[in-house]
Amino acid sequence: MSLLQLYSTVGVSDVAWLVALFVLLYGLVYAGERRGLVLPPGPTPLPLIGNLLNLMGADPHIRMTQMARKFGDVYQVWIGTEKVVVINDIDLAKEALVKNGDDFAGRAPLPTTDLLSNSGMGIAFADYGRGWRTHKKLTHSSLKMFGNGMQQLESRVSEEADWLCSHLSASAGRPLDPYMGLNVVIGNIISRLCLGKRYDPEDPEFKTIVHYNEGLVDTVGKDGLIDVFPLLAKLPNATVRKMKECLDLRNKVLSKNIEEHRATYKDGKIRDLIDTLLKAQAEAVMASGHRALRHLSDDHILITVNDVFGGGMETATTTLRWILLFLVHYPEVQDRIQREMHEVLCANDPVRLCDRERLPYLEATIREVLRMRPVAPLAIPHKTIRDTSVGDYDVPQGTRVMFNLWAIHHDERHWTDPAKFNPDRFLDTKTGQLLRGGSFLPFLAGCRGCLGESMAKAELFLFTARILRDFRLELPAGVSPPSLQGRYGVVMAPDRYSICFRPREEQM
Numbered sequence: 004m005s006l007l008q009l010y011s012t013v014g015v016s017d018v019a020w021l022v023a024l025f026v027l028l029y030g031l032v033y034a035g036e037r038r039g040l041v042l043p044p045g046p047t048p049l050p051l052i053g054n055l056l057n058l059m060g061a062d063p064h065i066r067m068t069q070m071a072r073k074f075g076d077v078y079q080v081w082i083g084t085e086k087v088v089v090i091n092d093i094d095l096a097k098e099a100l101v102k103n104g105d106d107f108a109g110r111a112p113l114p115t116t117d118l119l120s121n122s123g124m125g126i127a128f129a130d131y132g133r134g135w136r137t138h139k140k141l142t143h144s145s146l147k148m149f150g151n152g153m154q155q156l157e158s159r160v161s162e163e164a165d166w167l168c169s170h171l172s173a174s175a176g177r178p179l180d181p182y183m184g185l186n187v188v189i190g191n192i193i194s195r196l197c198l199g200k201r202y203d204p205e206d207p208e209f210k211t212i213v214h215y216n217e218g219l220v221d222t223v224g225k226d227g228l229i230d231v232f233p234l235l236a237k238l239p240n241a242t243v244r245k246m247k248e249c250l251d252l253r254n255k256v257l258s259k260n261i262e263e264h265r266a267t268y269k270d271g272k273i274r275d276l277i278d279t280l281l282k283a284q285a286e287a288v289m290a291s292g293h294r295a296l297r298h299l300s301d302d303h304i305l306i307t308v309n310d311v312f313g314g315g316m317e318t319a320t321t322t323l324r325w326i327l328l329f330l331v332h333y334p335e336v337q338d339r340i341q342r343e344m345h346e347v348l349c350a351n352d353p354v355r356l357c358d359r360e361r362l363p364y365l366e367a368t369i370r371e372v373l374r375m376r377p378v379a380p381l382a383i384p385h386k387t388i389r390d391t392s393v394g395d396y397d398v399p400q401g402t403r404v405m406f407n408l409w410a411i412h413h414d415e416r417h418w419t420d421p422a423k424f425n426p427d428r429f430l431d432t433k434t435g436q437l438l439r440g441g442s443f444l445p446f447l448a449g450c451r452g453c454l455g456e457s458m459a460k461a462e463l464f465l466f467t468a469r470i471l472r473d474f475r476l477e478l479p480a481g482v483s484p485p486s487l488q489g490r491y492g493v494v495m496a497p498d499r500y501s502i503c504f505r506p507r508e509e510q511m
């Protein structure tokens with residue numbers, strides 16, 4: 004039956020009722036809270052789909068950046084019936100994240116992140132409150148303890164870098180996809196912190212971890228429709244099915260490790276993150292009985308370990324893959340880093356974290372890659388926990404807020420020619436030293452900022468330095484450079500690529 008036929012059967016007064024009902028619903032959903040508030044501007048939403056049509060045609064971070072040119076640094080869009088405020092400017096982002104950090108520290112649940120986090124347990128997808136605070140604090144202290152003022156981390160990265168370099172050497176200059184090697188070393192650093200063990204790359208459990216992580220990266224936040232229309236997640240659906248299979252594997256691996264830790268844990272001897280969390284669980288139960296398990300059940304522990312494992316593995320591996328890719332595209336940058344290292348480091352000395360100050364061009368290159376390809380271009384959506392404001396606009400309690408890192412990192416008011424790869428933009432032209440600040444926020448900031456920022460920065464520096472000390476990165480003969488475009492998802496990653504790692508004749 005066509006729409007016209009439908010109209011002819013329901014009659015004029017029915018149509019009038021339908022229109023009135025539609026206007027009422029539209030008013031309730033989309034315009035209900037405008038009275039008395041100065042809300043950010045934005046495109047006019049359509050019923051049910053909101054501004055989805057405005058967001059189509061390109062990856063969400065690109066469309067949202069284009070919309071900022073039209074509507075300003077802060078605007079609102081409706082994703083279905085959910086209003087989202089998007090912040091596109093560094094000063095306004097800092098106002099929201101640092102100055103009014105608590106106001107913006109909530110998390111808005113999405114069907115896929117709800118599945119991943121068992122309805123908001125753990126850290127990354129937990130709403131602002133006692134549970135999130137407890138887990139973030141415990142994890143922070145555990146990472147600090149096992150990073151041991153960064154010394155322990157430095158020696159673990161060096162050990163893994165040895166493994167990585169022998170893995171790259173074994174390719175004997177033939178084309179190699181660095182994906183697996185990087186996964187092994189980054190995965191093992193995080194595994195030692197979380198599970199207290201190092202995996203052989205052929206270990207079936209390690210392969211399962213890599214497999215389910217890949218599956219989760221492929222599904223979480225990727226099927227936009229499920230997150231826009233949550234009811235779809237309840238229907239038979241390939242994305243949800245794949246996610247659930249991966250989550251079953253994840254739960255088996257992590258539960259087994261938690262049980263092994265419980266069986267071997269001896270009070271006072273904390274070995275890793277799981278022990279830290281089990282100890283806190285035991286103390287909380289002693290102090291306030293089983294009520295304590297509201298925030299520290301085994302399920303909560305599992306999700307926190309997963310957040311650190313997943314958050315630490317995919318982000319750092321992906322950023323290193325971006326770094327290697329940019330270095331292949333820009334051999335002159337590679338040359339300059341190698342010259343800088345040659346001038347500063349003694350032959351075959353291990354690269355140390357304390358060398359960072361003396362290798363500003365290398366640091367600037369890493370920053371430039373993080374600026375151009377932030378692995379999370381829209382970060383993780385926040386939610387306001389009380390009525391608040393940003394810039395000249397009111398933001399009511401419960402509003403979903405997105406920080407558009409892509410727009411911030413490509414802001415022409417702060418960066419000349421932002422689409423151009425130019426590490427020098429991070430250096431003082433007179434002193435050659437690193438410039439701080441800028442329109443740059445790859446780890447976000449404030450109480451919700453990245454938990455692994457220092458660790459990630461240390462890994463990026465040590466691995467990049469070590470690879471460039473030992474190898475020259477080249478394209479295989481006759482192959483055109485792999486794309487620098489990237490695929491949008493829970494992390495924005497380059498397509499898989501293979502390059503040649505040629506041992507350098509001239510060593511440091």
Ligand code: HEM
Pocket residue numbers: 126127128139310311312314315316318319322378379382383384445446447448450451452453454455456458459
């Ligand atoms: C290059 C590497 C990394 C980048 C670019 C990165 C970036 C980010 C970003 C943008 C956020 C969102 C912050 C927000 O929404 O306010 C975040 C959150 C988070 N990151 Fe990272 N991250 C990296 C590495 C790591 C590592 C190594 C770990 C673990 C050791 C980690 C653990 C986390 C956790 C647990 C959160 C959630 C924090 C919260 O919700 O309170 N990340 N990260």
